Amino acid sequence: MKYSRQRELVREAVEKSSIHPTADEVYQEVRKREPTISLATVYRNLNQLSENHLIRRVVVPGDSDHFDHTLKEHEHMICTQCGCVVDIWPQVSLQALFSGMEGAHITGYDLTLYGICDDCARKRGEAELQDTAHV
Amino acid sequence: MKYSRQRELVREAVEKSSIHPTADEVYQEVRKREPTISLATVYRNLNQLSENHLIRRVVVPGDSDHFDHTLKEHEHMICTQCGCVVDIWPQVSLQALFSGMEGAHITGYDLTLYGICDDCARKRGEAELQDTAHV
DNA sequence: CTATGTGCAAAGGGTTTGCAAGTAG
DNA sequence: CTACTTGCAAACCCTTTGCACATAG
Numbered sequence: 020m021k022y023s024r025q026r027e028l029v030r031e032a033v034e035k036s037s038i039h040p041t042a043d044e045v046y047q048e049v050r051k052r053e054p055t056i057s058l059a060t061v062y063r064n065l066n067q068l069s070e071n072h073l074i075r076r077v078v079v080p081g082d083s084d085h086f087d088h089t090l091k092e093h094e095h096m097i098c099t100q101c102g103c104v105v106d107i108w109p110q111v112s113l114q115a116l117f118s119g120m121e122g123a124h125i126t127g128y129d130l131t132l133y134g135i136c137d138d139c140a141r142k143r144g145e146a147e148l149q150d151t152a153h154v
Numbered sequence: 155m156k157y158s159r160q161r162e163l164v165r166e167a168v169e170k171s172s173i174h175p176t177a178d179e180v181y182q183e184v185r186k187r188e189p190t191i192s193l194a195t196v197y198r199n200l201n202q203l204s205e206n207h208l209i210r211r212v213v214v215p216g217d218s219d220h221f222d223h224t225l226k227e228h229e230h231m232i233c234t235q236c237g238c239v240v241d242i243w244p245q246v247s248l249q250a251l252f253s254g255m256e257g258a259h260i261t262g263y264d265l266t267l268y269g270i271c272d273d274c275a276r277k278r279g280e281a282e283l284q285d286t287a288h289v
Numbered sequence: 290c291t292a293t294g295t296g297c298a299a300a301g302g303g304t305t306t307g308c309a310a311g312t313a314g
Numbered sequence: 315c316t317a318c319t320t321g322c323a324a325a326c327c328c329t330t331t332g333c334a335c336a337t338a339g
Contacts, residue, residue, distance in 0.1 A: 021313050023319055042304080057321045062304060064319095078215040080264050083303060096258050107257055117267055122242055123231050124275060127268040129215050132252055134260040156338050158294055177329080192296045197329060199294090218328065 039085040039104040098136035174239040233271035
C-alpha cells in the first residue's frame with residue numbers, strides 16, 4: 020500500500036471517531052478537510068484498511084457496515100432504541116468458545132448483539148418516573 | 155394473515171429444503187409449481203412468515219438472507235470454502251450467555267460462524283494425500 | 290363488501306467498478 | 315517509468331414499493 024493523502028485522512032477519521040462510523044459518516048468527516056474526495060475513494064480505502072487489519076469492519080445486519088479503530092477482541096451491541104453502537108468486553112474469549120465447539124471446524128465469526136444502551140435505559144427510567152408522578 | 159396459495163407454497167418450500175435457501179432459491183423452487191408467482195411475492199411472504207415466527211431468517215453478512223424452517227435455538231456456520239450453511243448446536247445457550255454479560259442489557263443477537271464444512275474438510279484431506287502421494 | 294394478497298415494473302440504498310487522469314516511489 | 319490511486323458516473327445486487335387487479339373471509 021503506497022501512501023495517499025486520502026487514505027491517511029480516512030484512517031484518521033476512523034481513528035478519532037468514537038461512534039463506529041459508517042462509510043458515509045467517514046466521508047462527511049473527511050470532506051471537511053478534503054472537499055473533493057469521492058465516496059468511492061472512501062469505500063476503497065475502508066476496504067483496504069480493514070483487509071490489512073488497520074481498522075475493523077463492524078457488520079450490522081440490515082444496516083451499512085460500521086468501522087472501528089479498536090483492534091483488540093471485543094463485541095458490539097446495537098441499541099434497539101437509538102441505533103448507536105456500544106463496545107462490549109466479554110469476560111471470556113468468544114473466539115476460543117466458538118472454535119472449541121464440536122460439530123465443525125469453526126475459524127471465525129460475526130456477532131451483533133442487540134439491547135438497550137445506558138443512555139436509553141436512563142431515559143426510559145425517567146419516563147417511567149414521569150408516568151407515575153401524577154398518579 | 156389470511157390464507158394464500160402463494161404463501162403456503164413459500165412456506166412449504168422452506169419447510170422441505172435442507173439448504174437454508176435464499177429468497178431467490180425459494181422463488182426458483184416455488185415457480186415449478188406456480189410459474190406465475192413473482193419474486194416480490196416471495197419476498198413479502200418470507201418477511202411475513204419470519205415476522206410471525208413460522209420460519210427463521212438467517213442473516214449472512216455480505217450475502218442474501220437465508221431462511222430456515224428449524225425454530226429451535228441453534229446457530230449457523232458458513233463454509234468459507236463452498237459457502238454452504240451448516241447447523242451448529244451449541245452445548246450451552248448463547249442467548250443465556252450473552253444476556254448474562256455485564257455492561258449493558260443484551261436482549262438478542264445475530265451470530266454467523268465461519269469454518270470448513272465436513273465435505274470440504276474431507277476433500278481437502280484427500281487433496282493433501284494426492285499432494286504427498288508422488289513425493 | 291373490504292381488508293389482504295398478487296404481479297408487474299420501477300424505485301431504492303448501499304456498495305462496487307470501468308475509465309481516463311493523477312501521483313508515489 | 316509504472317504500478318497504484320483518484321474522481322466521476324454508471325452499474326450492480328438484493329430488496330422494497332406503488333399501483334391496479336384479484337381473492338379470502
